[in-house]
Amino acid sequence: MLTKENIADWFKQLQDDICQKLEKTDSVGKFKQDEWERPGGGGGRSRVLTEGKIIEKGGVNFSAVEGKTPEKILKALHLDSADFFATGVSIVLHPHNPFVPIIHMNVRYFEMSNGVWWFGGGIDLTPHYIDEDDASFFHKQLKNVCDKHDSDYYDKFKKWADDYFYIKHRKETRGIGGIFFDRLNQDSGKSKEEIFAFVQDVGKTFAPTYTHFMSKNHDLDYNEDNIAWQKLRRGRYVEFNLVWDKGTKFGLETDGRTESILMSLPPQANWEYDHTPIEGSQEEETLKQLKKGIDWIN
Amino acid sequence: MLTKENIADWFKQLQDDICQKLEKTDSVGKFKQDEWERPGGGGGRSRVLTEGKIIEKGGVNFSAVEGKTPEKILKALHLDSADFFATGVSIVLHPHNPFVPIIHMNVRYFEMSNGVWWFGGGIDLTPHYIDEDDASFFHKQLKNVCDKHDSDYYDKFKKWADDYFYIKHRKETRGIGGIFFDRLNQDSGKSKEEIFAFVQDVGKTFAPTYTHFMSKNHDLDYNEDNIAWQKLRRGRYVEFNLVWDKGTKFGLETDGRTESILMSLPPQANWEYDHTPIEGSQEEETLKQLKKGIDWIN
Numbered sequence: 327m328l329t330k331e332n333i334a335d336w337f338k339q340l341q342d343d344i345c346q347k348l349e350k351t352d353s354v355g356k357f358k359q360d361e362w363e364r365p366g367g368g369g370g371r372s373r374v375l376t377e378g379k380i381i382e383k384g385g386v387n388f389s390a391v392e393g394k395t396p397e398k399i400l401k402a403l404h405l406d407s408a409d410f411f412a413t414g415v416s417i418v419l420h421p422h423n424p425f426v427p428i429i430h431m432n433v434r435y436f437e438m439s440n441g442v443w444w445f446g447g448g449i450d451l452t453p454h455y456i457d458e459d460d461a462s463f464f465h466k467q468l469k470n471v472c473d474k475h476d477s478d479y480y481d482k483f484k485k486w487a488d489d490y491f492y493i494k495h496r497k498e499t500r501g502i503g504g505i506f507f508d509r510l511n512q513d514s515g516k517s518k519e520e521i522f523a524f525v526q527d528v529g530k531t532f533a534p535t536y537t538h539f540m541s542k543n544h545d546l547d548y549n550e551d552n553i554a555w556q557k558l559r560r561g562r563y564v565e566f567n568l569v570w571d572k573g574t575k576f577g578l579e580t581d582g583r584t585e586s587i588l589m590s591l592p593p594q595a596n597w598e599y600d601h602t603p604i605e606g607s608q609e610e611e612t613l614k615q616l617k618k619g620i621d622w623i624n
Numbered sequence: 625m626l627t628k629e630n631i632a633d634w635f636k637q638l639q640d641d642i643c644q645k646l647e648k649t650d651s652v653g654k655f656k657q658d659e660w661e662r663p664g665g666g667g668g669r670s671r672v673l674t675e676g677k678i679i680e681k682g683g684v685n686f687s688a689v690e691g692k693t694p695e696k697i698l699k700a701l702h703l704d705s706a707d708f709f710a711t712g713v714s715i716v717l718h719p720h721n722p723f724v725p726i727i728h729m730n731v732r733y734f735e736m737s738n739g740v741w742w743f744g745g746g747i748d749l750t751p752h753y754i755d756e757d758d759a760s761f762f763h764k765q766l767k768n769v770c771d772k773h774d775s776d777y778y779d780k781f782k783k784w785a786d787d788y789f790y791i792k793h794r795k796e797t798r799g800i801g802g803i804f805f806d807r808l809n810q811d812s813g814k815s816k817e818e819i820f821a822f823v824q825d826v827g828k829t830f831a832p833t834y835t836h837f838m839s840k841n842h843d844l845d846y847n848e849d850n851i852a853w854q855k856l857r858r859g860r861y862v863e864f865n866l867v868w869d870k871g872t873k874f875g876l877e878t879d880g881r882t883e884s885i886l887m888s889l890p891p892q893a894n895w896e897y898d899h900t901p902i903e904g905s906q907e908e909e910t911l912k913q914l915k916k917g918i919d920w921i922n
Contacts, residue, residue: 359674376895385897401728495876495885557892564893565886568866569876578793585898588791588863593896594855595862597889599657599672599683 328518330431333435334413336522338371339389340433340529341413341415345373346535348386348419351540353377357386362583366393367412372586376593377388380426380544386588390444395438396580409439414447415529416573419536424556425546426539427501428563429452430590431532432573435523442519445525448483448507449532450491452501452563454556456612457620460539461502465622467535468505475524476516483507488618494564498616500566555609559595564595626816631733632688632711634820635670638827639686639713643671645831646684646717649838652677655684660881664691664707670884674891678724678842682717683887693736696879705718706739706777712745713827714871716888717834722854723844724837725751725758725799726861728888729830730871731823741816743823744806746781747830750799750861752854754910756920758837759800763920766803773822774814781805786916791864798864801835852855853907855894862893 345357355378363369370389375381390413400407414434421428430450437443451464464483472479483505491500505528510521567574567590577587603609643655652678661667673679688711698705700893712732714814717852719726735741749762763782770777781803789798803826808819865872865888877886 372897376897383895383897495879495882561889562860565866568863569873580776581793584793588895589897591859591895594892594894595873597681597886597894598891599670599674599681600883 328511328522330411330413330435330437333522336526337390337415337433337435337529338388338414340526341371341373341386344415344417344529344533345386347537348375348381348384348540351537352378352380355381355384356533360538360585362586364389364391364393364583366391368392370583370586372583372589374589380421380540382420382422383593385417385586387416387586387589389414389416389583389586396576398576398580403442405438405440408442410436411438412436418531418592420592421540421544423544423550423617424454424552425457426543427451428560428592429532429536429539431529433529435522435525442511444509444511445521446510447525447528448490448504448506448533449528450487450501450504450506452559453612454552454559455608456502460543461622463538464502464504464535467531469623471524471531472505474527475520479506479507479524485619491566492570492618493562494570496562496565498562499614500563501616502620502622504619536570538571554596555603557594558598558601560595561597562591564591567591605622626820627910628711628733628735631820634824635688635711635713635731635733635827636686638824639671639684642713642715642827642831643684645835646679646682646838649835650676650678653682655692658883660884662687662689662691662881664689666690667710668881668884670887672887673746678719678721678838679899680718680720681683681891683884685714685884685887687712687714687884689880693890694874695775696874696878700812701740701842703736703738706740708734709736710734714862714888715830716874718858718890719838719842720862721842721844722752722846722850723755724841725749726858726890727830727834727837729827731827733820740809742807742809743819744808745823745826745852746785746788746804747826747833748785748799748802748804748856751910752849753906754800758841759920761836762800762802765829768922769822769825769829770803771824773818777805777814778803782845783917789864790916791860792868794860794863796860796911797916799914800920801916802919807900853901855892856899858890859895862889865889 355375357373357375360372369389375384392411395410417431419429420458433447433603435445469480487503487506490506629920653673655673656670658670671684673682681815690709693706715729719860731745733743766776785801785804789801789803
């Protein structure tokens, strides 16, 4: 039988594996680990890499926390009280080179003492400059993972990502999306083992997918204008995470570990009043493609 | 009789007056104006100054908008429908020199077709480095304004500011606070004219108070460490505005004019994982004083 301990152990190994592969590809940066305990129960291992050769700032966090279920979740589920257990891996990486995309991944498992359980997760890519071949490669990787498990997954979870990673007040998607899913459990017609196998494959695709972009793009030439644009795009990343990301908001409101939650923020972000890219520029091209519903594969 | 047009006109003049005085003290920077219209009714004049001698990025915005009352307000007031009118001036200034504080001011008036009306507003100061004499000067200015109108105002509105300008997930106040008040109307025992007179005095104290800090501190020496700290503090400013500030959140959620709302964001902000100032440093001293309930005057 698949227990919460099995799942947490696997996530812990995933963290180890991803950190090792990122360090190898970066060749300079090393993750520093912070172990922390949650006052209400459980804890985590935050790992942060700064000033690598390719990665400027990145975090790969594992946590497994437990205790009394937060009021907000109880209310949503019409429950009076229950204990919960939640474990997962969260990643955000900000590269130096503006032609290497920002990436985010999260895989998570949640269960309660009343027997309710679910998996959630997603991967999405935020290129500072959209390259259509890169975008197609990225979505193909995700589609392959999805198709191995359910022929409906990719379309459904790709749309979910478009809707989730959306900066409503800018009418822009955060990047080229990816996949997003939540509350996946037996109601989907699949067993816990089957869903976990899918989540494992999502986790396993992260390192090969991102190290591909790291290796391929990290020594592309860039100039000051590209860096200025990168910093503005990082500003948008901050706006999404602090204004719209449900996970971030929930964590900050329920007294989560602030430094682990906000490891997603870039080393530096800029804001310029009413910035408008020059007509016909690469920047304008990228902005035009920050829309929902684009089929990146075909 | 005091009409909404009178109030809006006065706010417009306040914007003119403050912009003129800031430009004079800055001596280099000039405000650029953007006039905009709100699809649902009304509009505004956004004014932004960048790369002044003293001010790095700042906005002084006026707006007077009207139309159908947003659902969120109707619900809070248990109303089915009503038209609204809202006018105000909002200011945030980010200086170059880390020894010049960030400042924010807002004065606003709201009324509905059912006769409900109120004033709100506040001023708060966010020094990158707290100087106790400056903090005392600032709070004395505000206390003087308050005392002219009601001997209870300063204590009440100072506490309100401590509670409002609070970065809950950091357990830090945004800065040294100031005053904050909302929904001030006839229920407070004062007439519309009396409350407007108070709001006018709050507005009028802005320019002399901030130009005092600009003149006094803009040529103090600073080094790279001070700039690094300033950028981290600006990161906290971003966190407050995007995660906790009710005005910002309300604006972004109800399709307000994004560029005017987010003019409050700094030109540049940095994040560093788990940054801890050196023991005994000026930075640590400042952090220790970012607490509620400090009596800055005595």
